[in-house]
Amino acid sequence: MSIQTIKDVDLSGKRVLVRCDFNVPLKNGVITDDSRIDAAIPTIQYLVDQSARVILCSHLGRPKGQQVAEMSLAPVAEALSSKMKLPVTFIEDCIGPEVEQEVAKIGEGEIALLENVRFYSAEEANGVEFAASLAELADAYVNDAFGTAHRAHASTHGVTKHLSPCVSGFLIEKELAYLGEKTANPERPFTVILGGAKVSDKIQVIDALLEKADTIIIGGAMAYTFALAEGRTIGESLSEPDYIETAKSALEKAKAKGVRFILPLDNLGVKDLDFGAGTFNDPKYFEGNIEDGWEGVDIGPKSIALFKEVVASAKTVLWNGPMGIFEIDACNKGTFAVAETIAESDAISIIGGGDSVKAIKMSGFSDSVTFMSTGGGASLEFLEGKVLPGVDALDKKA
Numbered sequence: 001m002s003i004q005t006i007k008d009v010d011l012s013g014k015r016v017l018v019r020c021d022f023n024v025p026l027k028n029g030v031i032t033d034d035s036r037i038d039a040a041i042p043t044i045q046y047l048v049d050q051s052a053r054v055i056l057c058s059h060l061g062r063p064k065g066q067q068v069a070e071m072s073l074a075p076v077a078e079a080l081s082s083k084m085k086l087p088v089t090f091i092e093d094c095i096g097p098e099v100e101q102e103v104a105k106i107g108e109g110e111i112a113l114l115e116n117v118r119f120y121s122a123e124e125a126n127g128v129e130f131a132a133s134l135a136e137l138a139d140a141y142v143n144d145a146f147g148t149a150h151r152a153h154a155s156t157h158g159v160t161k162h163l164s165p166c167v168s169g170f171l172i173e174k175e176l177a178y179l180g181e182k183t184a185n186p187e188r189p190f191t192v193i194l195g196g197a198k199v200s201d202k203i204q205v206i207d208a209l210l211e212k213a214d215t216i217i218i219g220g221a222m223a224y225t226f227a228l229a230e231g232r233t234i235g236e237s238l239s240e241p242d243y244i245e246t247a248k249s250a251l252e253k254a255k256a257k258g259v260r261f262i263l264p265l266d267n268l269g270v271k272d273l274d275f276g277a278g279t280f281n282d283p284k285y286f287e288g289n290i291e292d293g294w295e296g297v298d299i300g301p302k303s304i305a306l307f308k309e310v311v312a313s314a315k316t317v318l319w320n321g322p323m324g325i326f327e328i329d330a331c332n333k334g335t336f337a338v339a340e341t342i343a344e345s346d347a348i349s350i351i352g353g354g355d356s357v358k359a360i361k362m363s364g365f366s367d368s369v370t371f372m373s374t375g376g377g378a379s380l381e382f383l384e385g386k387v388l389p390g391v392d393a394l395d396k397k398a
């Protein structure tokens with residue numbers, strides 16, 4: 001059943017508490033990536049245009065229930081104000097009588113931003129009193145923080161028990177449309193590319209997507225556990241021997257369902273890798289088996305060519321996880337080639353959060369994809385088919 005959005009309700013004149021994801025990276029008080037602020041603006045602008053009294057809240061970092069000056073949301077208020085060309089009143093706390101007095105001054109179409117909700121440990125503990133105090137500030141609730149929707153916190157979950165209506169903003173609506181509907185009823189062929197470090201982290205996603213995809217491509221260190229399952233050698237590559245049986249079951253399930261399951265044909269192997277320094281010795285491409293002494297760090301040119309060919313014929317592509325240790329320049333070719341291939345394809349392209357979004361931005365192709373998720377853990381849990389508490393708590397459509 002789908003949830004109600006801000007378009008389904010009348011919020012004009014109402015005090016609306018909006019849970020945003022303003023968890024931006026900061027360096028010496030300066031925001032180094034403002035994409036989360038940009039992503040929140042359509043909802044905020046809509047509420048301003050609807051003459052709502054907009055009360056924004058968010059977490060930033062992990063202050064663990066302490067007031068940590070470096071994790072104040074004050075720089076976000078400033079950045080948001082300059083982007084929207086509207087005043088944003090920053091309130092130096094998020095609950096209590098003084099905050100209530102400040103919020104009472106917010107007029108129709110005006111915006112306030114509360115201080116970091118995680119300055120209270122009751123936020124992450126979903127404390128009943130804390131949630132009730134937050135709810136005191138408003139009449140209605142909008143959740144637009146997809147990145148924390150997989151957590152039942154006071155500002156994503158508890159607060160909904162006290163406010164009505166509780167609806168989603170445009171960002172959550174879009175995330176659910178792309179990660180949900182567009183992958184549940186995809187335009188076919190539907191190709192999924194999964195990478196990253198661990199099979200154990202992604203097996204539930206693989207399992208869920210085996211029900212939907214036509215082709216699943218595996219890269220990254222994850223592929224080495226699958227290589228072990230196929231009886232190949234992987235040298236010193238990162239793998240999870242405890243998950244070989246799991247990998248075998250996934251391969252069998254793919255076969256039974258007629259899903260094409262593609263593993264890398266070749267890999268870049270290196271010796272003496274020092275991740276911190278970004279250095280290594282004896283780089284060499286291996287087709288099939290990787291020899292003892294070498295560690296697989298990226299997919300090779302033959303894999304890239306094959307992956308390109310498969311993506312070129314897809315109508316929907318979903319990508320999550322890098323193809324190699326993309327943080328090191330010499331090991332990022334496979335990941336960036338996948339980014340380029342996806343950007344060049346005419347398919348609906350969905351980039352599922354975290355490192356893949358980072359990689360597509362680093363490679364300069366982020367303008368050419370259909371949708372980039374703002375959630376890391378949340379997008380994975382949603383793709384696994386799990387219910388997200390922050391979404392589940394919202395009002396359902398009749």
Ligand code: AMP
Nearest residue numbers: 196197198220221296297321323324325
């Ligand atoms: P994940 O969070 O599971 O998507 O994994 C992302 C991490 O996987 C990145 O930090 C990559 O450096 C790492 N990774 C990808 N391929 C490899 C590889 N072949 N060996 C070691 N780490 C890898």
